[in-house]
Amino acid sequence: MKNILEKIVKRKIEEVAEAKQKVSEAELQRSSMFQRTPFSLKASLTDKNKTGIIAEFKRRSPSKGIINANAKVEDVTKAYTENGASCLSVLTDKDFFGGSLEDLKMARQNNIPILRKDFMIDEYQILEACANGADVILLIAACLNPQRVKELATYAKQLDLEVLLEIHGDDELACVCDEVDFVGVNNRNLKTFEVDIENSIRLLNKLPKDKLAIAESGIDNVEVVKQLRSAGFKGFLIGENFMKHENPGEAFKNYVQQLKVIES
Numbered sequence: 001m002k003n004i005l006e007k008i009v010k011r012k013i014e015e016v017a018e019a020k021q022k023v024s025e026a027e028l029q030r031s032s033m034f035q036r037t038p039f040s041l042k043a044s045l046t047d048k049n050k051t052g053i054i055a056e057f058k059r060r061s062p063s064k065g066i067i068n069a070n071a072k073v074e075d076v077t078k079a080y081t082e083n084g085a086s087c088l089s090v091l092t093d094k095d096f097f098g099g100s101l102e103d104l105k106m107a108r109q110n111n112i113p114i115l116r117k118d119f120m121i122d123e124y125q126i127l128e129a130c131a132n133g134a135d136v137i138l139l140i141a142a143c144l145n146p147q148r149v150k151e152l153a154t155y156a157k158q159l160d161l162e163v164l165l166e167i168h169g170d171d172e173l174a175c176v177c178d179e180v181d182f183v184g185v186n187n188r189n190l191k192t193f194e195v196d197i198e199n200s201i202r203l204l205n206k207l208p209k210d211k212l213a214i215a216e217s218g219i220d221n222v223e224v225v226k227q228l229r230s231a232g233f234k235g236f237l238i239g240e241n242f243m244k245h246e247n248p249g250e251a252f253k254n255y256v257q258q259l260k261v262i263e264s
Contacts, residue, residue: 004062008096008119009143015095016122025124031131033105038135039113041162042181044086045212045234051256052229054115054214055080056089056239057107057248059098063188066098068243073103079249080242081110084256087136089115089237101132108133115164119143123155136162139180141172153179166216168199173206183207184237188217197224201231222259229263 028034045052057076060066077088090107091099099117107114116134118125121143129137137156139149153163157179165180167173168188176183185200185207195218207213214235215228225236238255245251 004096005142008062008093009121011095012093012119012121016124019128020124025127028124028127028131033108033133034131036133038160038162039111041087041113041115041136041164041235042212044113045182045214047086050086051084051259052086052233052235053084053225053252053256054087054089054235054237055085055242055252056091056117056237057099057103058091058117058239058243060096061240062096064240067240068245068248069098070246071243071248073106074109076243076248077107077110080252081112083249083253085112085252086235087113087115089117089239090134091239092116092118101128104129104132104134113162120152121148123152126152126156126159126161130159130161134161136164136181138184139163139165139175141165141167141175144175146175146177149175150177150179153177164214167203170203170206173203176208176211180211182214182235183211184214184216184235186216187219200228200233204232222255222262225259226262 057073088107090104091097092101092104093099113135115136116129117138120139156163162181164182164184166184166186168186185203187197187199188195197218200215212234215233216237219238220241242248242251
């Protein structure tokens with residue numbers, strides 16, 4: 001799994017170039033969804049009546065292979081929404097995660113914030129996100145530098161999208177800037193795909209206090225959410241734990257019920 005991120009970014013550069021040839025920026029801006037008022041993830045994560053869970057839809061991953069090839073995005077995201085998700089995360093990378101922008105469009109039937117989960121390297125992808133119903137974009141520090149993070153985040157803000165910056169280590173703290181709304185700590189090292197749940201706790205105290213903190217990856221047991229919430233995290237991005245079940249929506253419902261019991 002070493003250097004999988006380099007492989008993904010290399011393919012992403014080619015993919016974006018291909019997309020630009022097929023659909024112009026002007027066409028994206030004419031999309032019916034482009035002018036919609038986005039939902040606020042910040043408001044959703046600070047709503048005490050919600051779970052704080054960013055529930056993810058993904059079919060496969062480079063580390064796990066096929067996770068769920070049969071689940072339908074419209075069914076799963078509807079169940080996530082009805083059972084208290086604070087936000088939906090939709091993988092749109094095709095080659096490595098089996099996703100698409102069509103998945104994002106299908107998820108837009110739900111009236112809660114949606115994160116476009118992809119490897120964003122170009123402003124064009126942010127236009128795509130806006131044109132296909134996203135409210136939040138992900139910027140991954142591991143495949144960008146501080147200047148590029150600031151440029152892409154600034155562009156997203158101009159389109160009224162919120163920005164989640166994902167970091168994994170101390171060396172990426174320099175990527176945090178004013179234009180970023182949330183800082184996500186990925187427990188999974190994207191260069192090796194190894195998971196260390198304690199990574200979130202270690203980095204939390206080094207994050208700016210004005211940025212809502214989100215813990216990402218490797219979160220399974222509800223006790224872990226309780227621990228992370230007590231430490232100060234406001235959001236919890238969880239996908240594989242639900243998607244590995246035949247019925248991800250039902251798995252999410254059961255998880256939320258368990259969470260309510262231990263947090264009551």
